Amino acid sequence: MNTVLKRFARPAFFFTSPWLLAAAAGLLVIIVVTFAFHNFRLEKRLMTSAMLQKAATLMQVLHSGSRAAYFNDLRKDFWNNDEWNVHVQRVIDHLSEDPELRFLALIDAKGTVIAHSDHGRVGSTLNVNLPEAQAEPRSEPVPMAWVIHQTADYGRVFEAVRQFFPIRPGAMPPRSLGERPGEPGDGPGFMMHRHNERRPMLRFFADSGRPGDRHYVVAGLDMAEFDQTLGRLQLQIVLLSLAMLLVGLGGWLSLSAVQGYRVSQKTIEDMQAYTSLLIARLPIGVIATDAQGRIATWNEAVSELTGITRTRATGRRPAEVLPAPLAALFADNGLGQGSGPDRDSSLRLMFGARRCELRCHLLPITDSEQQYRGKVLLLSDVTEIRSLEQRMRESERLAAVGRMAGGVAHEVRNPLSSIKGLALLLKHKFPEHSRERDTADLLIQETERMNRTITEMLSFTRPAPLRLEPVDLGALLQRTLELVRTEAADSGVVTRVQLAPDLPAVEGDADRLQQVLMNVLLNGLQAMEEGGRLEVAAEADADGVEVRVTDTGRGIAPELQAQVFFPYFTTKPGGSGLGLAISQKIVADHHGTIEIESESGQGTTVVIRLPRRQPANGAEKTSGDGAGEGATPA
Structure with a gap:
């Protein structure tokens, strides 16, 4: 070049x-x-x-x-x-x-x-x-x-x-008749002169010529x-x-x-x-600064990622337009090197309501004489890649759990049936209110609880058939929230619902979707033992419907957020650890996603995204309730 x-x-x-x-x-x-x-x-x-x-x-x-x-x-x-x-x-x-x-x-x-x-x-x-x-x-x-x-x-x-x-x-008369010029009255008249004077008459021409x-x-x-x-x-x-x-x-x-x-x-x-x-046109984001540390290059991929246009960003310093973790990459230590995180690092950031995981690579720019001219930051949005990796790990884990659950259920259910039958027989052999009869009742209850656990495990691992139909998600949210409103009032929790006026219908199983919403709402209520605020919001975009359930509870520690959808993982005493795992499977069966956004001491937000219903006749059923917004104090 x-x-x-x-x-x-x-x-x-x-x-x-x-x-x-x-x-x-x-x-x-x-x-x-x-x-x-x-x-x-x-x-x-x-x-x-x-x-x-x-x-x-x-x-x-x-x-x-x-x-x-x-x-x-x-x-x-x-x-x-x-x-x-x-x-x-x-x-x-x-x-x-x-x-x-x-x-x-x-x-x-x-x-x-x-x-x-x-x-x-x-x-x-x-x-x-x-x-x-x-x-x-x-x-x-x-x-x-x-x-x-x-x-x-x-x-x-x-x-x-x-x-x-x-x-x-030429011939010119004298000044007066009878007078000579210069001698008035001294002469006999015109053409006359003294007798002793000889003067020529008028000279009509000079002597020197004709x-x-x-x-x-x-x-x-x-x-x-x-x-x-x-x-x-x-x-x-x-x-x-x-x-x-x-x-x-x-x-x-x-x-x-x-x-x-x-x-x-x-x-x-x-x-x-x-x-x-x-x-x-590069699919990765490119941000370049000049020698003075001002942004000189800002491509379309960065604009789509951050929502900041190139005209707003160019000419300004990174700290003025970028989030603090990204701006820290451009911090200068006098050698043209970044003094912030590693030059090749991963960051998880929030841009509006969207959480992104970015792969960042920072390079210094030098000329032919190795003089520092600026820096260039390459940003790759690996959110989808990480999501796919997470889904693959979950699929592998679910497959392993399914194989284990099938074997356990087969090996445990038959002995459980025998134990329950023997306990029923022993119960009727002892008098009421006797210690032996109470022991037999306890044995029957624990046997039934174990059977329910096995049933939940099987429902978690086996693909359950869905009864798909158009679901009015707004009405379903209102109905599910009514089921927990009494429990919320008893716990001192204020509930608030905010629905967009044009929510489209989704294709799904209403009972299974209500089970998901119930699990999420109950988890939020149980996280606010001393009262708080439970907010439910739903809005539509070009891809489908997004439901956000936000509580003001104690939140989830960052190191535990990656495990919340694991089967049998729970932080609640007496919890089975299958609620969120089953909810994730139901949402995945509906071709949707469920994510957790939480900070310790700041509460938790569960984000559920479901695709739009694709009607055969080109029409789209919308929520019948319309927008609803209200707050009910406990």
């Missing part, structure tokens, strides 16, 4: 196909790699989107800032203002203070630099990929082109290009932080992938270990179930 458990204790993957293991590992690697690349691409898109958002923000600031500066210049001096590209250059100079901005430039459609964060590059040409151009601003976003490349001057940059729409003045020209903003962002972030992300993805791979392998190994554990547990559970079923 240990070999089997060791075999199943190994993890299940030891028995798994290597191809299955390789396939599972490959699938796990594919899942981890796919997940890692997906995360990397997602993070790269997010970083690119952030760079585009920053470039778009810079371009929007450039457009808005140059426009605001240009309009502000117009408000100050409409006639004398800077060109729009000058305002763009100023905003670029301001934005170039951002450390992440490598360069910011304004170019035309040919790539000629109009404004640049590096003033030395104004007028040079930039080679960039221009996005799709629009004739004029629209509500939808302006397209933006971007590229990441390596430059000689700025290193690795994120280059974004978007179309730029410069702001040019209305049809297209311009573009080019922003170059530093990629150092972008690359560092992607590098950290790659490292994180690699570490995460390794961690997921390790977690996956650990999980797979854990599942394999759990599966192996389940297999071993299932094997152990099957073995335990088989062992439990085997122990539960």
